[in-house]
Amino acid sequence: MTDHRPLRGPATDKAARRTGAVRISGLSKRYAMGGKAMTVLDDINLSIRPGEFVSIVGPSGCGKSTLLRLIVGLDTDYDGEIRLDDTRVAGTGLERGLVFQDHRLFPWMTVAKNVEVALLNQKLPRDRRERVISEHLALVGLSDFGDAYPHQLSGGMAQRAAIARALANEPKVLALDEPLGALDALTRVKVQAELQRIWMEAGTTMIMVTHDVDEALFLGDRVVVMSPRPGRIARIVDVDLPHPRDRASPLLHRLKDEILAELTREPREDDGTLVTFPGRPRG
Amino acid sequence: MPMPSRGPAPSRLPAMAIRIAPIAGILILWEIAALSGIWPRQVLVPLEQVGATLLALASDGELARHLSASLYRLASGFLVGSVIGVSTGAAMALSRNVHRLLWPTFSCVRQVPVIAFIPLLILFFDVEDSFKIVVVAMASFFPSALATHDAVRDIPESHREVARLYRMPTAPFLVRLILPATVPQVLTGLRLGLTRGWLSLVAAELLAADSGLGQMMEMGRQLFQIDVVLAGVFVTGLIGFLLDNSMVRVERHLSRWRTA
Ligand SMILES: Nc1ncnc2c1ncn2[C@@H]1O[C@H](COP(=O)(O)OP(=O)(O)OP(=O)(O)O)[C@@H](O)[C@H]1O
Ligand SMILES: [Mg+2]
Numbered sequence: 001m002t003d004h005r006p007l008r009g010p011a012t013d014k015a016a017r018r019t020g021a022v023r024i025s026g027l028s029k030r031y032a033m034g035g036k037a038m039t040v041l042d043d044i045n046l047s048i049r050p051g052e053f054v055s056i057v058g059p060s061g062c063g064k065s066t067l068l069r070l071i072v073g074l075d076t077d078y079d080g081e082i083r084l085d086d087t088r089v090a091g092t093g094l095e096r097g098l099v100f101q102d103h104r105l106f107p108w109m110t111v112a113k114n115v116e117v118a119l120l121n122q123k124l125p126r127d128r129r130e131r132v133i134s135e136h137l138a139l140v141g142l143s144d145f146g147d148a149y150p151h152q153l154s155g156g157m158a159q160r161a162a163i164a165r166a167l168a169n170e171p172k173v174l175a176l177d178e179p180l181g182a183l184d185a186l187t188r189v190k191v192q193a194e195l196q197r198i199w200m201e202a203g204t205t206m207i208m209v210t211h212d213v214d215e216a217l218f219l220g221d222r223v224v225v226m227s228p229r230p231g232r233i234a235r236i237v238d239v240d241l242p243h244p245r246d247r248a249s250p251l252l253h254r255l256k257d258e259i260l261a262e263l264t265r266e267p268r269e270d271d272g273t274l275v276t277f278p279g280r281p282r283g
Numbered sequence: 284m285p286m287p288s289r290g291p292a293p294s295r296l297p298a299m300a301i302r303i304a305p306i307a308g309i310l311i312l313w314e315i316a317a318l319s320g321i322w323p324r325q326v327l328v329p330l331e332q333v334g335a336t337l338l339a340l341a342s343d344g345e346l347a348r349h350l351s352a353s354l355y356r357l358a359s360g361f362l363v364g365s366v367i368g369v370s371t372g373a374a375m376a377l378s379r380n381v382h383r384l385l386w387p388t389f390s391c392v393r394q395v396p397v398i399a400f401i402p403l404l405i406l407f408f409d410v411e412d413s414f415k416i417v418v419v420a421m422a423s424f425f426p427s428a429l430a431t432h433d434a435v436r437d438i439p440e441s442h443r444e445v446a447r448l449y450r451m452p453t454a455p456f457l458v459r460l461i462l463p464a465t466v467p468q469v470l471t472g473l474r475l476g477l478t479r480g481w482l483s484l485v486a487a488e489l490l491a492a493d494s495g496l497g498q499m500m501e502m503g504r505q506l507f508q509i510d511v512v513l514a515g516v517f518v519t520g521l522i523g524f525l526l527d528n529s530m531v532r533v534e535r536h537l538s539r540w541r542t543a
Pocket of ligand 1: 058
């Protein structure tokens with residue numbers, strides 16, 4: 001499954017990209033819990049255009065991480081279909097990347113070596129490999145930290161290193177699972193801007209899970225709002241503003257209010273399973 | 284490893300004194316008991332006589348001859364046992380089929396002290412070196428294999444997922460992930476294996492040998508030279524201590540990233 005696409009420089013023209021479309025149809029995922037099947041994702045349908053930035057928000061436990069794991073192929077046990085440019089997803093592949101919620105750098109490797117992990121599946125000449133690594137470290141502002149070990153980095157730097165690793169083999173689709181969740185507000189805003197710049201330069205399709213509605217709206221072409229038990233798409237909000245965006249835009253504020261209203265909506269009548277008391281029959 | 288604070292650091296000398304106090308205490312009690320004459324001097328040999336014997340053995344090359352025989356067996360046996368042990372442990376942890384095939388047998392045989400195999404092994408191997416090398420190899424095989432197996436099993440799923448995500452080929456997967464992630468635990472297993480190897484070797488030499496530290500002690504026992512036996516005990520303990528200590532150093536050095 002080695003991907004031998006020629007490596008683009010980070011500054012490839014975005015319009016030239018026609019690949020990186022994700023099509024999810026009729027996707028359901030069940031987990032067996034204590035002998036009982038629990039539906040975590042129920043009939044998810046979502047089409048993502050090449051180069052689009054899709055944000056996903058939703059309450060904890062509604063299956064956002066599960067969805068990303070399915071998209072990158074870490075979990076292949078599901079009903080329905082996930083296609084990348086018409087190829088059915090069956091396992092991991094270098095054309096789909098993931099930034100985990102925790103950075104998941106290997107503690108025994110330097111930052112540069114950690115980035116190199118993403119390139120081991122490709123037969124690149126050594127100097128080429130070195131160049132790709134340093135380019136991507138530069139991309140996330142870590143040029144001076146290639147020889148540092150993960151424990152010598154701040155949380156934000158580690159997260160950026162993980163982003164550099166995920167981008168190094170230039171996936172067509174990059175899934176990001178709350179990549180900035182652990183950062184303080186200020187660092188967060190900075191890395192958001194950086195992420196936006198990288199996305200605009202590289203033109204990668206990005207699917208980012210976040211708990212922060214502002215972040216979802218600031219970055220996303222669309223915001224997918226999910227509802228829990230079972231995880232469903234409650235709403236898809238179009239954010240019709242050009243990038244880079246002004247955080248103070250009134251449209252963003254209005255959409256934020258709408259999304260928050262959706263997220264805090266009272267459970268419907270048929271959501272009776274939302275709260276159950278132990279020992280008491282449901283109903 | 285974070286150590287609980289124990290107040291201001293004492294100067295080096297008292298710390299050293301505390302470390303050697305128990306052994307010094309034992310030696311003093313021994314000397315008092317030896318001089319008291321409760322037991323005959325041939326049985327409870329006074330310290331100075333053991334020391335003199337040790338010096339004599341060391342200066343006439345006797346000790347060196349036995350020691351080098353023992354260390355040669357230890358080194359070859361440990362090398363064989365730990366290499367096979369680490370590979371077997373890793374294979375059992377990485378492959379479900381290898382695990383099914385070997386684990387039950389491994390778990391049973393592991394419970395039998397290596398010494399119990401000595402009567403059998405004597406029949407199969409040359410009584411001098413190869414028999415003892417096999418004993419050491421067996422003794423160090425089990426701790427190394429078990430530690431490696433557990434270490435590989437303990438690699439968090441989160442690390443493995445990263446490898447799967449980037450489709451790491453097998454060679455870098457082993458060298459860059461499995462190996463460094465398991466080094467600390469595997470080294471602890473090797474350290475235990477080395478100790479077990481040393482113990483079993485001396486025991487095997489006590490039972491059957493022409494040379495070696497154990498044989499030196501056995502000869503001493505037969506000739507009722509308890510001072511020679513005790514000199515052997517002293518050297519055995521010292522060698523074991525030095526071996527273990529150097530393994531601890533290697534362990535610490537190679538596990539530095541853990542102190543993060
Ligand atoms: N391996 C698993 N086995 C069983 N159930 C699981 C497993 N992984 C996740 N789940 C269940 O699936 C549901 C969705 O989990 P998931 O991690 O996708 O939620 P999430 O939306 O990412 O939540 P959060 O915002 O807290 O990260 C949860 O109810 C969880 O209990
Ligand atoms: Mg999650």
